[in-house]
Amino acid sequence: MKFSFTDDQDAFHDAVRDLLAQRCTAAKVRAAWSNRTGRTPDAWSALSEMGVLDALRPESDGGLGLNEVDVIRILEATGRVALPEPIVETMMVAAPLNLASVGQSASVTIPESPLAPWANSTDVVISLAADGLRAHAAAAITCTSRGSVDGARRLFQVALDDVAVASTHVAIAFRRGVLGYAAQLCGLSDTMLALTVEYAKERKQFGVPIGTFQAVKHQLANARIKLEFARPLVYRAAMSLATNDPAASMHTSMAKAVAGDAAMASAKASLQCHGAIGYTTEHDLHLYMKRAWALNAAWGDAAWHRRRISNVLLSDAQ
């Protein structure tokens, strides 16, 4: 038993984290809210050049041939900066199955929802359906713009034709996507809590920093506890996918459920402790909070994933 990352994995993560710190600042995320695609081309091309997008693609196909454990904290890092890019869709769903070419970007829909993020600026749109997995050249599909609460996350309702590709891969593709979103949610929690701690140290009311009040301390402590116990389940689910664990479906659902709950709790505590300043779009908190709301809802929210688990655990019920 060794539940930790290797030096190589650490180094890869650190490199991506440092890159994102430059290329995906809060200011750049904010700018993406009002640009044409909602995206951050500088960050995307840098990630592509580093091979991140193709990390899970087999080496024989031009990828790095890595696995889910190798990249899980990279996904977390993309969540931490609220990277407005289809990284989960491209890196976790499209690349490993060669559904997009090296350097291409992908958007994905799942059976529960026809909404595809950034579908008007990706090369490929993939649909995961109960009976199969389909990839479409983006140019060939019809996109109707829909508004997400997260202004950088451009959503499109897509109408897709029916070209089944590889139905056996639907489940694995779904799990990888769920895992990716779970990791991003953990990163988002980190950032929201960090912003709030900084604010609570500085903001004074009644003559003292509000961070000295137990009511503030305990709210943030509660959110931090949720995150503490969510993250290991996300890493464990990554390992389950990397090793084809038969319980991988349970594990990814657990990861998404706890990471979603932690992010929702972090968002709520952060907003409450910021007070009115957090309730404006002038403060950065909303960039991360809205992403958290969106990613919690997407690919099955916490209640939905718990229900999947219930159906296994409580077999004779319903």
Added chain:
Amino acid sequence: MKFSFTDDQDAFHDAVRDLLAQRCTAAKVRAAWSNRTGRTPDAWSALSEMGVLDALRPESDGGLGLNEVDVIRILEATGRVALPEPIVETMMVAAPLNLASVGQSASVTIPESPLAPWANSTDVVISLAADGLRAHAAAAITCTSRGSVDGARRLFQVALDDVAVASTHVAIAFRRGVLGYAAQLCGLSDTMLALTVEYAKERKQFGVPIGTFQAVKHQLANARIKLEFARPLVYRAAMSLATNDPAASMHTSMAKAVAGDAAMASAKASLQCHGAIGYTTEHDLHLYMKRAWALNAAWGDAAWHRRRISNVLLSDAQ
């Protein structure tokens, strides 16, 4: 619209409250834990003499001919002192339907449970079954003692023969019992919070009363809020029974659900704020806390009553 009590109702309540303050002190409840019946004969006979037990019995049958609104706060007062007597069973279930004679005491079982409180010391045991309501002379039934977490609340598993009496009254008898327990739960919350506030004012840690800590304040405030919004639903349900409101079943279920939740929350906050001293049987808190646990569980717990309401509200589900 006048959602308040009359002067007569106030006076009746105050008289009973004063009587109970004398006859049902914490010391007497504690003594009941180790006496033969678990009861407080002094309090019971005084209540009987005042006519409280027969308050809802028709005047033509020797009762006071009052209604549920007239007695709802009296029941609350019995909860406040954790009166270890079958007052709900006798006053709310047996007397109004003349299932026991004037001066007799009654125990009651409901369809969901064969457990009858104090059944070895009451005159009558009544069973509410789906298909009818049955009254039995206590001498004629077999009682097996069962242990309740509340040492004064002597429980018996009763085996009853089958003499249907008046099936149309099952529903009304059930609602009256539910309402009575709901009122007692409100009274218990009051007492637990009052004990805890007193303790938190006096107990010092870190050089100050623990009641100055926000973590203590907010826990108790939360419980107090639950109680504040539970009590009106209990009084409303009393009026619904008094006026044969067609929604009386919904109203009594709402009352029991919110009163049970408030009592469980009050118990938990009270124990936590007392710390170790509340965790001993030497302190009085446990007398009220255990009664709250027992009464929440009996006659349908909060989740059970919410489910009844769900089945009406969300008609097409399940």
Added chain:
Amino acid sequence: MDLSFSPAEEAFRTELRAWLAANVPSPSLPSGDTAEGFALHLEWERKLFAARYAVVSWPEEFGGRDASLWEWLIFEEEYWLAGAPQRVTQNGIFLLAPTIFEFGTSAQQHAILQKMACGEQTWCQGWSEPNAGSDLAGISSTATRDDADDGWRLNGQKTWTTRGAFCTHLFGLFRTDPSAERHNGMTYLLVDLDQPGITVRGVERLDGDEGFAEVFFDDAFVPDSMVLGEVNKGWGVAMATTGSERGLTLRSPGRFLATAHKLIDLAQQLPHDATPELRDRITQAWIDAQAYRWQTFWTVTKLVEGGHTGPESSMVKVFWSELDVELHEIALDLLGPHAELVDGEFAHWMKGYQFALSGPIYAGTNEIQRNVIAERVLGLPRK
């Protein structure tokens, strides 16, 4: 105890319901917290005023119906159940007006109230400042005596002023005695925003609307006639009405009863086995809305019988604000992947969620309210 409404009250409800059915705009108006939407909402307010539904509880001479508190509660229930528009006049008619009725001179009442009710004057709050949020006694904006002009010169800054960018007037506290501290030496002033010394900057709220404003004062002027209550006693004026009977008007049960209804409709709309796990939460939230209604009836009876409310209002504020969040969180859980959408048929839930999240923050954070409950309802020590 009598839990029925009188025939007159029922008649009021019937007439109102019919009027709303005929007049509530459909489709709904755009948000009143944008310049365009605000104008459309003022049109609606004028229509309400014309029908004498703008301020039912006010005296007839100011445009009301002398309605009882019961009729006012009926108004609120029917209004929100009918899906009628938000009240962009609410900070005036619900918060300032009760204070003017209690502390205002007759001249002030006649100068202001009717114009407020018909939407000619629109009022925003000027309490918070950059360093005075939860700690309202930290206010530092000043009003300096100007004897030459018989009035006061304002300097400083107010912030988080809801709809400040669209309103014509502001009410709030300013320091008039520089030697006094904390709660002392402040005066309650009524300020015309349309004057040279005032700059209003709209601030975008969480939901994207320009619902907030910062208001900067640079020697702006208020005449003596617009001092509400006594000079240097503004704190008392501001606080006296918060626990009053009108204190319950900020968020009446009608709103949450309506939201709970909508939530149940939403649940029924989804496949019936979609979310069995959410049934319990839906039901609890619906019960809570009922509990709020009956707790209000309890309080209103007390008021009608001559009593008054005190720190209990802090329990009410915590309760409705957290109920509102819960109602919307359940809806988002029901909506699953559609929860994040801010367009289409379900968009109002995410919009409403964001609005609900402001509840535990504004009008005194719930942390402050819980302190009040602990100290003034339960009797725990302050320090």
Added chain:
Amino acid sequence: MDLSFSPAEEAFRTELRAWLAANVPSPSLPSGDTAEGFALHLEWERKLFAARYAVVSWPEEFGGRDASLWEWLIFEEEYWLAGAPQRVTQNGIFLLAPTIFEFGTSAQQHAILQKMACGEQTWCQGWSEPNAGSDLAGISSTATRDDADDGWRLNGQKTWTTRGAFCTHLFGLFRTDPSAERHNGMTYLLVDLDQPGITVRGVERLDGDEGFAEVFFDDAFVPDSMVLGEVNKGWGVAMATTGSERGLTLRSPGRFLATAHKLIDLAQQLPHDATPELRDRITQAWIDAQAYRWQTFWTVTKLVEGGHTGPESSMVKVFWSELDVELHEIALDLLGPHAELVDGEFAHWMKGYQFALSGPIYAGTNEIQRNVIAERVLGLPRK
């Protein structure tokens, strides 16, 4: 990352599981927090010791197996899953022993550890006092120098001493420097309870067991050989081990995994449509038990790789204690009218609920833990 156990570890698990299946008492022993039950539990402890399962992680010379932390976690998982008895020796083997390993002299280790492991000496904690609960630095019991007898004379009172009425020894802090205050001037002493200057009074716990005791000291004696660590430096000794690797031993994940299993069994036992609304809570509690397991594996890996744990242990304590309460609350909800019973097949749930309720109180209340998390994990200001 390698999430499998080694063949040796799996073999350990297999052997242990077989041994437990053959040896765990059935029916269960009566509560170990009564005089009679305590004696029966000591018998069980002797059996465990004979099979070298009492203290698997200790060196062989003291009765252990030199087991790794991984094997210790496996031990805990299997032990609780098998429904084996509570460990009445736990305050000695889990709390005192790590301190003796770190701070004790070789003589102390040899005098105490093996006797503790086999149940010959049973140890209770002596921290809390009537005025020193959450505020442990408020301790006022004294140890006064007795040069004549080469030791210390104890006076004062300890309280909430779990199983104090049945144990042979007590460990705790006493003031040795009367001029020092708060955390200073205290010494960590190991006290034989069987002596004239000591009176132990059993106190009945919530669940009716005499699980607590008050211990009164009236010139009781402790020889110099029973001072653990340095004189006047007792606070440091007491605190040094709380964040150490053995700090995780108080409540291992194995207990909660076992309870979660039992909860699912209970749910399956009831009519399958009895409580659809509780499914979500059951599942969440089960997930939380899994989360605790994996958070522990994460921590243990760090320890094995040479790291150490710090204030993170406060998060662990809050998490398991509140999970334990939730697991039992769900069970009581499932049991409905049977929840209040303390006899019969379901009685262990109400008993367990009462025990679980002590979790957020003891070993530092959860309020204190949350302060620690806020200040030392998140970095919020102390004052």
